[in-house]
Amino acid sequence: MGAYVLTRVSFSKGRLLGLICCALVFGGASAAQRKSAAPLGVSTLVVRTQPNAVVWLNDVRCGVTDAMGALIIRRVPRGAYTLRVRARGFKEKALQVRVPTRGPVRVILVPTDDEAELAFQQAEELRERAKSEDDRRRAAELYRQALRLRPRFAQAHVGLARVAMELGEYDAALEEINAARRVRPIYPEASAVEGRIMRATGDYVAALAAYRRAIREGRGFQPEAYTGIGLIFEDQGKYEEAAASFKRAIAQLFDTEPALYQLLGAAYEKMERYKEAIAAYEKYLELAPNGSFAPAIRSIIEQLRQQAAGKRTLPF
Structure with missing residues (x-):
């Protein structure tokens, strides 16, 4: 996955999406x-x-x-x-x-004392704190244990799909999504994960279709899907559409997820809407003053203020 360039500072898009999806699935108690x-x-x-x-x-x-x-x-x-x-x-x-x-x-x-439920809970906890491939493979085995005990366990299929995706096993991940949907035909989270899988493989058409299905199934509420759509539009250079999607995701996350404000600011920056970019970055700093990107974003805000001032003094 390519680098996400923001002015003269580069961020990993994969890392950003991981942070956002962590917030969606495992969440931020401090943010909420x-x-x-x-x-x-x-x-x-x-x-x-x-x-x-x-x-x-x-x-x-x-x-x-x-x-x-x-x-x-x-x-x-x-x-x-x-x-x-x-x-x-x-x-x-x-x-x-x-x-x-x-x-x-x-x-x-x-x-x-349901052994399937207990194995699933352990798998979720391990996936949340996973820091290595070994951690993810242990989580995958716990999901499989839950599924052996309860084959029609839709949530376990989706959890296993997320782990397989993180391991780069995209075909296996799609198999788990299909298995989850056989148990629960209308399943917004499963469709959103399918969108992430297809985006990771570069199939943007299929990814957009899955994300939009997730939104329909969620009756309009699916911030993970809106974030994914925004990232696809950003990849395609459709920054206006990307910003609109990020704003929808922000609203559905109760206006508290910092990483989305970083993405929104970058979209505005690329449209040379510096005032709005600065406001988005400042919101990131309000929510995550000690966040991993905070020092770089403070530098970027200063650069944008200088660019905005220079733009205002240009002759016409």
Whole structure:
């Protein structure tokens, strides 16, 4: 995968997409819980359940509950959501919620001795912290163990597909996506992962088709797919369309994912819309002042301010 060039500093597009997809699948508790003024039309959702439980809204991971079993999710647009909660050793639970809510949402989890569920939970945890090929292969074996115990385990098929994709085993990844869809024909996450696989192989036509199917299946809510579409448009030099897609993903991630602001800023920069690029980069710094790209982005902002000033003084 090629380099993502931003002014005179290069970033790895693969690394950026990995960061974003990590936020989507494994998420950033710190991002979801950052304190900021909520604009009109959004609300705060408080979830109370087991300690160290993972919480999703519409399959977007929003964070992990604290030692008291609480998670505060800020800047949630008003509307209906599927709230999903998983804690190790407990049966996963999903329920419908409407934001704003009247007080905290309490989710009671029941302990489980289901070996397939427990193997799946271990696989997810290992994939989250995987730092090597060996870690990913151990996660893959745990997913396979879960599937041997429960062949019609759609989530395990998708998890295994993600691991296979990260290992560069694209045919095997697609086989798992097809298996997941046989169990659950309408599955937005599976379609989004298919889009990532096809983009990684360079088949942009198939990737766009899969991403758009993910959005339809998610009834318009699928930030991973919008991010993938934006990256394809960026690769194709369609920066206006890329920026629009990144903005859709940002809105669906409750306006808290820093890496998307880096991508949005780069798209604006390439359109020479320096004021908007600076605003996007500054938002990145607001959300991730100590992020891995923060020093470079501070330098880029200064360069853009100089370029913007020079552009204003050009004779016409």
